[in-house]
Amino acid sequence: MISASLKEEHSSLKSNEKIAVTDSTIHIDKATGLVVDKGLDVVTAHCTGCHSSKLITQFHTDRAGWLEKIRWMQQKQKLWNLGEAEPVILDYLAKNYPASAIVHRRAALKGIEWYRLK
Ligand code: HEC
Known part of the structure; x- marks a missing residue:
């Protein structure tokens, strides 16, 4: 198991801006590439036999959307x-x-020298 610690800094946000920050630490199961969480064993058993888990990790939808996908x-x-x-x-x-x-964004770039394209 490898873990990635993603700490986001929002010091640049104005006080009236709101942003949803979820768990800042995500553990990725090395064998499957899936997020380590309750149910991973069940998902691994049922969902990685026919295709790569990449099909899962690249897909994002709500619960109803996932159910629809399963029915399909x-x-x-x-x-x-x-x-x-x-x-x-x-x-x-x-x-x-x-x-x-929920995008885990990289830190803002710093110290960049911008230049005009000619
Ligand atoms: C019996 C075989 C089988 C199993 C088991 C299976 N799938 Fe699939 N799944 C497929 C096939 C076939 C495709 C289409 C692959 C393609 O388009 O290349 C697919 C595609 C997908 C896609 C991509 C859909 C899209 O529209 O891009 C997702 C997401 C997915 N499966 C999730 C799951 C999940 C979650 C499970 C566990 C509940 C699961 N699969 C179990 C056969 C299976």
Whole structure:
């Protein structure tokens, strides 16, 4: 397991600007590339057999969107019935790969000399 500590600084924000900051530390499971969180084992078991976990990490949607995706795979791609695992998987996906792209931005660039393109 590797962990990336992403601390964001917002000192440059004006006081009236609001920004949502979520967990600043994310652990990524080295074997799958998926975020380490409750349900990872279930997601790994059901969701990484047919395709790369990259398909999951690159996809962002809300819980309903994830359910729709699962139904689509069940209808078209022979994904099995997830049974009791389904709500666990949906919780995990909606939390860790949500629609509102929670972007972990790099720190603002500093000390750049801008120049005009000719
Ligand atoms: C039975 C095989 C199978 C399993 C198991 C499976 N998928 Fe898929 N999934 C597919 C196929 C096939 C595609 C289409 C791949 C492609 O387009 O190259 C796909 C595509 C996707 C995509 C991309 C959708 C898009 O529109 O870009 C996501 C996200 C995804 N799967 C998530 C999951 C999740 C989450 C699980 C676990 C619940 C899962 N998959 C389990 C077969 C499966």
